[in-house]
Amino acid sequence: MTKTLLTPDYIFESSWEVCNKVGGIYTVLSTRANTLQAKFHDRLFFIGPDFWQGKENPLFIESDNLCAAWRQHAAERDNLSVRVGRWNIPGTPIVILVDFQPFFVQKNDIYTEMWNRYQVDSLHAYGDYDEASMFSYAAGKVVESFYRYNLTETDKVIYQAHEWMTGMGALYLQNAVPEIATIFTTHATSIGRSIAGNGKPLYDYLFAYNGDQMAEELNMQSKHSIEKQTAHYVDCFTTVSEITNNECKELLDKAADVVLMNGFEDDFVPKGSTFIGKRKRARAAMIRTANCLLGTDLGDDTLLVGTSGRYEFKNKGINVFLESLNRLNRDKNLKKNILAFINVPGWVGDAREDLQHRLKSKEKFNTPLEVPFVTHWLHNMTHDQVLDMLKYMGMGNRPEDKVKVIFVPCYLDGKDGIFNKHYYDLILGQDLSVYPSYYEPWGYTPLESVAFRVPAITTDLAGFGLWVNSLKNQHGINDGVEVLHRSDYNYSEVADGIKDTISAFSAKTDADVKEIRKRAGQVAEQALWKHFIEYYYEAYYFALRHAAKRQLG
Template identity: 75%
Template sequence: MMKQLLTPDYIFESSWEVCNKVGGIYTVLSTRAKTLQNTFPDRIFFIGPDFWSGKENPLFVEDSKLLQAWREHAIKKDDLKVRVGRWNIPGKPIAILVDFTPFYKDKNEIYTQAWIDFQVDSLHAYGDYDEASMFSYAAGKVVESFYRYNLTMSDKVIYQAHEWMTGLGALYLQKHVPEIATIFTTHATTIGRSIAGNNKPLYDYLFAYNGDQMSRELNVESKHSIEKQTAHHVDCFTTVSDITNNECKELLDKEADVVLMNGFEDDFVPKGEEFEKKRKYARALLLNLANKLLGTHLGDDTLIVGTSGRYEFKNKGINVYLEALNRLTRKKSLNREVVAFVNVPGWVGDAREDLKQRLESNDDYNTPLECPFITHWLHNMSHDQVLDMLKYLNMSNSPESKVKVIFVPCYLDGNDGILNETYYDLIIGADLSVYPSYYEPWGYTPLESVAFKVPAITTDLAGFGLWVNSLKGHPGTLEDGVKVIHRTDYNYSEVADVIRDTITEFAKLPESEVQIIRKNAADIAEKALWKHFIRYYYEAYDVALRNAKERCKSYKQK
C-alpha cells in the first residue's frame, strides 16, 4: 500500500536568486514556481535579497496591499526591512525581498551563536560569505516573523533553503521555530566545485578526499562549514543529481535524504509554424553574422553547432569543445561547412563597430575582419582563455578551413549590440549542441537545447547526462537525441575524439534521419518537465514534516 504523504500548508523558499537572475538556480526556482503555485495558491513564498531599493527591478512587482498587516508589523515591531510583491514569472508567486544590511552590525554575535549552537565555523570567512550569511539570517527572521504573526502550531510549514548561502537561516529557524520543517538543497558542493576548479582529479580520488581537510587546503573552510552543518542538522537534506549525491556522501559525510532532479517548463518553446519561422530566422541571423565577420558565403547547408553557459573553462568542458573542433578541421570525411559558436559571457567590452557596420549593410564581403573569432571586444583580449586556446591550437577561420569558430562573449539578452536577440531565440537555429562538462551537478543547457529539438552531446559527469542514461537504459546515443560520452578525470583526448566523430557523423545524415533525432531529443525534454519531477519535492516535504514532528516531540520530552 502507498504511504500517505504529509503535505505542507505553507512553503517558504529562500535563495540568493529569487528575483535575482545570476545562475542556474534561478531557472530551477522560476520554472518550478508555477507548478507549486497551482498546488499551493499563494501559500508558497519566495524570499530573496533586496538590492533594488529605489531602483527598478523588472523581475519584482511590488504590491503594498499584499500581506499588508503582517508587512507593517514586520517593519514596525520586528525591525525588518521587507518589501512584498510578486515575482514576475509564470505563476506570479508571492515574493518577499529583505534588506539584510541592518544585520551587519550584529555579525559577530550572530556568528558566535551559530558556533555555539551548530559548530558553524565563520572564523575564516572572506569574500561573499558575510553578504550571503546576513541575507540568510534575515530570511530566517522574516519567516519567524510571518509564522508568529499569521500561523499556529497546527499549520504544517516547510522552509527550503538553497545552497550554502541560505544555511544560516535554516539553522536559525531550526532553533527558534522548531515547529517549522527545514529542507536544505545543495546544488553543487563547495568542495567539489573547488577541487574541480583547481585542476585536481575529483572523481577517481573522491573516496580518498576528506572534505574538512580539503576545505582548509583550498581556503573555503567557512563556506564548507555552513554547508556541512546545515546538511547534518536540517530535517531533510537534498541535492539535484546522483553524481552530486556521491560528492555529498564523501565530502559532507552526509547522503541526501531525497534527490530533487531539476525539471523545467517548456512554455518558452514555440509550437508549430511559429517554431519553423523562428528557426529559419535564427539560422539566417547566425549565418549572416558568420559571413560578415569572416568574409565568407556560407549557405543554409552549413552545420551550426554551439555551446553555452557560465565561463568555467574546464568545468563546462569549453576546452575540450575547442580541442574537438580543432581536430575536426583535419577530418577528411567531414562533408559540410561547420560554424561553431561559443556563447559564453566573458569580460565583455564594446560591440565591434566594424562588425556592426558590415551587419547594417547589404553588401557581400570577401575579406575577414581583423580578429575574425569574436563579436565583441573584451577588456582582457590578451588573457582570455577561449582566444588563448584558439591561438595555441593555431585555428585560423581561413576560407579553406571547413570549421569556423565564433566567440560571442556576452549575455544574449536581446540588447548585446550585435545579434540583439535572446538566447532562446538563437539556440533554436542550431543543428547540434555540445556540453562536454567535467563538473556539472545537473546541466540545464543540454536540457534547454533538446527542448528546442536541437540534439545535444553531453557527458556522464553531468547530472542530466546520467539521468538520460538511466532513462534510456544505456549510454545515450546520437539517435536518442542526446549523446552521452563517458568522461573521467583523465580521458580528455578520447572525449575530444568522440565529439569530433559525432559531429562528422551527424553532418552526413540525411534530413529524414535528422528529423527523427530531433523528435527523439524533444521527447527526452518532455520527460524532464516539472509535472514529472515535482513528485520528488512532495517526498522531501513528507520527510521534513515527519522528522520535524519527531524533533518537536523530543524537545517537549526534554
C-alpha cells in the same frame, strides 16, 4: 493516510536568486513555481535579498496590500524591513524581499550563536560570506515573524533553503521555531566546485578527499562549514543529481535524504509556425554574421554547432570542445562546413563597429575582418582562454578550413549590438549543441537545447547526462542525446567522441535529422516539472515526519 496528513500547508523557500537572475538556481525556482503555485495557491512564499530599493526590478511587482498587516507588524515589532509583491514569472508567486543590512551590527553575536549551537565556523569568512549569511539570517527572522503572526502550531510548514548562502536561516529556524520542518538543498558543493576549478582531479580521488582538510587547503573553511553543518542538522538534506550526491557523501560526510532532480517548463519554447519562423531567422542571423566577420559565403546547408553557459573553461568543457573542433577540421569524413559558436559571456567590451558596419550593408564580403574569431572586443584580448587556445592550436578560420569558430563573449539579452536576439531566440537555430562538462551538478543547457529539438552532446559527469543514461531507448545521438563517458583523465577520448559524433551527424539525411530532432524533444518532455515535482513532495513528507519526531524529543 499518513501521506495525506504530511502535506505542507505552507512552503517558504529562500534563495539568493529569488527575483535575482544569477545562474541555474534561478531557472530551478522560477520554472518550478508555476507547478507549486497551482497546488498551494498563495501558500507558497519565496524569500529573496532586497538590494533593489530605489531601483527598478522588472522581476518584482510590489504590492501594498499583500500581507499588509503583518508587514506593519514586522516593521514595528520585529524591526524587519520587508517588501512584499509577486515574482514576474509564470504562476506569479508571492515574494518577500528582505533588507538584511541592519543585521551586520549583530554579525559577531550571530556567528557566536551559530558556533555554540551548530559548530559553524565563521572565523575564516571573506568575500561574499558575510553578506550571504546576513541575508540568510534575516530570511529566517522573516519566516519566524510571519509564523508567529499568521500561523498556528497545527499548520504544517516547510522552510527550504538553497545553497550554502541560505544555510544559516535554516539553522536559526531549527531552534527558534522547531515546529517548522527544514529542507536544505545543495546544488553543487562549494568544495567540489573549488577542487574541480583548481584543476585537481575530482572523481578518481573522491573517496580519498577529506572535505574539511580540502576546505582548509583551498581557503574555503567558512562556506564549507555552513554547508556541511546545515546538511547534518536540517530535517531533510537534498541535492540535485546522483553525481552531486556522491560528492556530498564524500565531502560533507552526508548522503542526501532525497535527490531533487531539476525539471523545467517548456513554456518558453515556441510552437508550430512561430518555431519554424524563429529557427529560420536565427540561422540566417548566425550565417550572415559569420560571413561578414570571415569574408566567406557559407550557405544554409552549413552545420551550426554551439556551446554556451558560464565561462568555466575546464569545468564546462570549453577546452575539450575546442580541441574536438580542431581535430574535426582535419577529419576526412566530414560532409559539411561547420560553423561553431562559443556563446559564453567573457570580460566583454564593445560590440565590434567594423562588424556592425558590414552587417548593415547589403553587399557580400570576401576578405575577413581582423581577429576573425570574436563578435565583440574583450578587455583582455591577449589573455583570454578561448582566443589563446585557438591561437595555440593554429585554428585560423581560413577560407579552406571546413570548421570555423566564432566566440560570442556577451550576454544574449536582445541588445548585444550584433545579434540583438535573446539567447533562446538564437540557440534554436543550431543543428547540434555540445556541452562536454567536467563539473556539472545538473546541466540545464543541454536540457534547454533538446527542448528546442536541438540534439545535444554531453557527458556522464553532468547530472543531466547521467539521468539520460537511465532512460529506456537512449542510445546516443540518434535518440537525441549523445552521452560521452568522461573521467579525470580521458580528455583526448572525449575530444575524439565529440569529433566523431559531429562528423557522423554531418552525413545524416534530412529525414534522419528530422527524426533525431523529434526524439530530442521527447527527452525534454520527460524532464518537465509535472514529472519531477514528485521528488519535492517526497522531501516535504520526509522533512515533516522528521520535524515531528524531533519535537517529541
